[in-house]
Amino acid sequence: MLQIFKSTDAGMIALERIESGAWINLVNPGKSEISYVSENLNIPVEHIIAALDEEERARIEVDGNCTVVLIDAPVPNVEAKEGGVYYTVPLGIIITDKNIVTVSLRENHVINNFVERKIKSFYTFKKTRFFLQILYNNSKLYLRYLRDIDKTSGLIENRLHKSLRNKELIQLLELEKSLVYFSTSLKSNEMVLEKIQRSNPIKMYPEDSELLDDVIIENKQAIEMANIYSNILSGTMDAYASVISNNLNIVMKFLTSVTIVLSIPTMIASFFGMNVDVPFESNPHAFTIIFIISMFFAIIIALTMARKEMF
Template sequence: MASFLNGGAFVLQILKQNGRVIEQCEDLDEGCWINLVAPTEEELKEVQNRLPVLPEFLSYPLDEEETSRIEREEDQVLIIIKIPDPRHEGDFVRYETIPLGIILIEGIIITVCLKETVLLDDLFSGRSALSGLLCDPARFIFHIFLKAAALFLRHLRMIDRLTSEYEKELHRSLRNQELVKLLNLEKSLVYFNTSLRANDLVMARLQSGRYIPITEENEDILEDALIENQQAIEMAKIYSDILSGMMDAYASVISNNLNIVMKFLTSVTIILSLPTLVASVYGMNVALPFQDSPHAFAIIMGFSLVLSGLVVFIFIRKKML
């Protein structure tokens, strides 16, 4: 295996078809697959020294904000698609997307990505599944599209499960933590929806055969990838609408709960102010009823309680308590 090291981790791998198996090799011949993961400037220059690949084709996929697209220049084809990137921050889970670059040059396939991804790890773990793909670059690329769409679907189902869990927690207690979790999932669906639509445009352009020659068998694989991608788009839209409606509903519930609390506190304040008002009146240094009566205190307290009770009864009838 030819590989360059970055902090002890492999960032470049060269694979080639040998009969029915995929083997690591050192020579860059037609039918090779070069996998670059978070390469440094020196490592990119090393690849350019061994292959006449355009520098910008190698650097574009390393920009996290790069959008999905396809370019062809000097007999080189660059395809950029977006793939899911789950990020865990304590108890919070949010999903974003990162670009995956696929470069086709002289029959050699180069993949460039900012970080290791499950998508390519699945290809490595199932070497037998790669059998026959490296001999046909179009089939290899379309299988990446298919796996990317399947990966989006997998994470969308996870988002659906997380939404159900957070909803159950919110039924028990309306806390900010659960609302922030739902907000993170809502943002994740926005990333997914945008990236899936961009990937769909790239695959639709590839169907024309202008960039990569397509056989009938490979066209079937691309159509399968398009169907999977369309399914992911529909799921993302449905889940986004559900989550948006749920957030609006809980916002209304929280606002309604606040109004109920404020109404209750206002009612209690009015009820408590009545005895205070009576006591304040009888605290004045002027002639007042019952001031010479030995039962004045009991009469005044009884009057205050009756007045407060009457107000409580009125509030209950008006459903303010």
């Protein structure tokens, strides 16, 4: 998909062709769309294709008339039955003399927020400012998803108190995997941000430098939150694995105790069911007497086991 936008006095509008000061957004583009952007903006094709590789690492590179920045953006897993499961995909940002290009393999909220005009005060022709706003929105999105992960883990933990299944532990494992993805990606993004701050590959004005500082602060906060939640979740999984095992032991103990109590009447009834002479065989109230004897011994056993907290 190829989208072209440009900020005007009337707001941001969509264009059919690339113009100076326009923003070009590529999402899982075809070969013809890649060739069109590459030829019109004189961008090497490999820079565009690099952002479409899920294994591509975050980096920044200056190549002739363009600056290529690759960062990792968070994406929710739409196939997950329960929310809070995420992974990351590369997001490429290419800055040329007159345009800015964003490239991603999948749609993500980082770019969609700009496409849907949810971000205020951004202009496609202010390339450096726009670039930093993308980075800032990306860091804020990590923080938002981290809070969602924390809420989801809390809901799962509440269900774990009475659970005897592994389903909830598997869900927590999925959340922990999301946190590992986030932590790794955030650290890669941090290296890119520090390089931008240190080497100044992009021309910045004083207000841009302040925004870059804000981006770095938000990214560091996201890293700390990811590490904290990951440690908490890891400890929670270990604790609740023991809880599930203990719950199962309690159930098994209860069932064993019930089986022992019920075996007393069964055993007595078996004795009186033998095809031999037995007490009370001529008594018209034999059934009642045997039933009372069975219940008496069963109650004695049950009370004894209850005192020993075996129920």
